[in-house]
Amino acid sequence: MSVHLVNPSDNAFGTAVITPRWLFVLAAATPRTAGDPILVDESIEQIDPASIQPGDIVGISVHTGNALRGYEVGRLAHERGAFVIYGGIHATLFPEEAFERGHAHAVVKGDGDIAWGQVVTDILSGATLQKIYDGGRIEGSQFLAARWDLMPRDKYMWASVQTIRGCPKHCSFCSVWRTDGQKPRQRQFQSVIDEIVNLRRIGFRFIALADDNFYPVTLTDLRLAREQNNTAKLEELTAIRKERFQLMAELAKLPRDMVFFTQITMEAGEDGECLDAMRKANIKGALVGVEAVTPEGLKAVFKDFNYSGEALARQLQTFKQHGVHVLGSFIFGLPTDKPSTFDATVDMALKAGVTFAQFVMMTPFPGTVDFARWEKEQSVAPTLVGDVPITRYWLIPTATRPKMFTPHPTMSSGEISERTQKVWDRFYNWSAIWQRSACTPNLRARVAFMFLSKLYRQMYAGTGISTDSARRKKSKSWARWTARQCRKLFQAAPMPELQSPIWELEFASPGRRPAFLPNSPAPSPFTITSN
Ligand code: B12
Ligand code: SF4
Numbered sequence: 001m002s003v004h005l006v007n008p009s010d011n012a013f014g015t016a017v018i019t020p021r022w023l024f025v026l027a028a029a030t031p032r033t034a035g036d037p038i039l040v041d042e043s044i045e046q047i048d049p050a051s052i053q054p055g056d057i058v059g060i061s062v063h064t065g066n067a068l069r070g071y072e073v074g075r076l077a078h079e080r081g082a083f084v085i086y087g088g089i090h091a092t093l094f095p096e097e098a099f100e101r102g103h104a105h106a107v108v109k110g111d112g113d114i115a116w117g118q119v120v121t122d123i124l125s126g127a128t129l130q131k132i133y134d135g136g137r138i139e140g141s142q143f144l145a146a147r148w149d150l151m152p153r154d155k156y157m158w159a160s161v162q163t164i165r166g167c168p169k170h171c172s173f174c175s176v177w178r179t180d181g182q183k184p185r186q187r188q189f190q191s192v193i194d195e196i197v198n199l200r201r202i203g204f205r206f207i208a209l210a211d212d213n214f215y216p217v218t219l220t221d222l223r224l225a226r227e228q229n230n231t232a233k234l235e236e237l238t239a240i241r242k243e244r245f246q247l248m249a250e251l252a253k254l255p256r257d258m259v260f261f262t263q264i265t266m267e268a269g270e271d272g273e274c275l276d277a278m279r280k281a282n283i284k285g286a287l288v289g290v291e292a293v294t295p296e297g298l299k300a301v302f303k304d305f306n307y308s309g310e311a312l313a314r315q316l317q318t319f320k321q322h323g324v325h326v327l328g329s330f331i332f333g334l335p336t337d338k339p340s341t342f343d344a345t346v347d348m349a350l351k352a353g354v355t356f357a358q359f360v361m362m363t364p365f366p367g368t369v370d371f372a373r374w375e376k377e378q379s380v381a382p383t384l385v386g387d388v389p390i391t392r393y394w395l396i397p398t399a400t401r402p403k404m405f406t407p408h409p410t411m412s413s414g415e416i417s418e419r420t421q422k423v424w425d426r427f428y429n430w431s432a433i434w435q436r437s438a439c440t441p442n443l444r445a446r447v448a449f450m451f452l453s454k455l456y457r458q459m460y461a462g463t464g465i466s467t468d469s470a471r472r473k474k475s476k477s478w479a480r481w482t483a484r485q486c487r488k489l490f491q492a493a494p495m496p497e498l499q500s501p502i503w504e505l506e507f508a509s510p511g512r513r514p515a516f517l518p519n520s521p522a523p524s525p526f527t528i529t530s531n
Contacts, residue, residue: 286326359423
């Protein structure tokens with residue numbers, strides 16, 4: 001009997017940019033008695049059905065974008081006689097769909113760090129399998145460290161390490177605050193550092209901090225708690241902030257060639273102390289959700305804590321002045337958008353000096369306020385594509401899936417798509433990239449920057465931005481080639497001698513830590529428990 005964990009994807013590039021963290025966390029959550037799981041990341045290569053034997057356990061993660069492929073994988077695993085288990089955000093929100101479409105035996109809702117072990121144990125012991133396992137929201141101290149020893153090291157450019165889950169905000173297009181909660185759940189910084197040390201030892205120096213919001217406590221939050229004389233709140237917020245700074249202080253002690261990237265709200269731009277700590281910690285870049293450049297646009301997405309106009313440009317420039325590069329994320333297709341919004345947005349992105357930018361089309365993701373509103377509107381006179389209601393767009397085959405799902409009051413989806421394409425082309429033309437690449441320290445890094453910019457732009461072509469399939473096909477083969485070259489640029493010499501700090505703290509819930517590099521000289525600070 002083998003355990004397989006599958007990250008479904010329609011697009012295999014042979015090389016992937018960022019490791020899908022869930023795969024390696026669930027590998028750590030797999031009971032030792034089941035042996036090492038077989039990990040399949042279909043963004044690298046699709047699964048070989050013949051590898052699945054009767055009685056095997058197949059765990060599949062689905063988010064909305066890959067649900068259709070996930071169900072296909074589930075059906076073929078079921079046909080081969082395997083136990084099929086789903087998890088991930090989409091399965092959490094639509095468990096019944098995994099049974100109807102994906103031949104599930106069981107679904108894990110919420111966090112899998114603990115629940116997955118229970119599922120596998122139940123199967124191994126022949127116990128009756130529950131239909132739903134509710135993993136809920138575990139505490140930060142219970143987050144498992146990933147099993148990077150099972151990662152094919154030559155296939156990924158960046159590893160991903162999570163330091164916090166949940167976000168106190170409530171943006172209308174985002175499901176994080178509803179699924180992961182508004183209470184930030186911080187992982188003990190010692191456990192984070194330990195995992196990063198392990199990654200550097202095996203040759204990874206680029207690490208994405210797979211956090212919803214790296215900056216969960218703003219200066220405004222602290223001021224309000226103080227003004228309201230809310231001592232309990234103030235203490236809680238101060239403790240969260242202190243832990244963030246402790247993490248950054250430890251990151252700063254790691255080898256100087258390490259590069260971290262995270263996701264953060266724009267409010268961090270007001271907090272020079274935080275930005276300086278980030279720079280010292282080698283957090284060289286952050287995705288900042290700018291979303292819209294007008295006050296009306298920001299109001300439409302419940303993000304009025306963001307700035308617009310000149311103040312926005314200044315706020316984003318502040319990040320750069322403190323040595324933190326910004327990947328600005330902008331949304332097109334908001335009801336408040338006009339034809340002039342597209343040029344205004346790219347002008348702002350260029351003026352604010354963001355190092356990278358992404359321009360995504362408004363998509364009502366399940367679990368969001370936008371989705372609930374849309375579903376309610378659609379319940380009156382449902383729009384169908386074939387026999388699928390548009391509110392279940394992820395079930396529409398990709399070839400016939402519309403580019404936009406919610407109608408815009410004044411522009412057609414074709415117009416929005418075309419204008420968005422032009423914005424990408426303008427931001428990522430060679431001359432603009434060349435100018436931005438001046439931020440790099442040497443020629444090698446400059447070349448890497450240029451390739452990465454083009455790769456970033458090109459990889460989006462497969463996700464609905466590009467309009468015709470011929471262009472998509474060409475983009476894909478170009479992206480495959482470039483991804484291979486880029487990966488070489490991200491490689492680093494392993495540092496097996498690198499030591500983990502010895503922590504005084506006993507972890508409240510020690511992660512089962514994989515035996516990384518068996519002959520490694522660095523002792524594990526974790527207590528290794530067996531199942
Ligand atoms: C880091 C991140 C990224 C990174 C890295 C992606 C990568 N390669 O890993 C980047 C920036 C590239 C990215 C891109 C995108 N992302 Co993203 N991303 C995240 C983020 C912040 C964290 C994901 C993560 O690694 N978490 C750490 C792991 C350990 O947690 P986890 O994945 O939730 O898995 C746990 C449980 O879900 C469960 N579980 C998961 N799978 C399984 C499977 C089984 C069998 C079981 C039992 C349990 C289980 O157990 C795990 C451990 O507890 C999430 C937010 C979130 N809170 O999930 C958004 C999120 C997943 N992303 C989202 C979106 C929309 C996107 C994009 C489409 C954005 C865009 N418009 O381009 C792209 C799509 C990329 C793609 N094709 O997959 C949405 C998905 C919404 C949805 N309903 O599907 C999320 C939820 C954020 C949001 N705003 O709502 N993303
Ligand atoms: S978009 Fe960002 S800031 Fe808004 S709720 Fe989601 S994670 Fe939080």
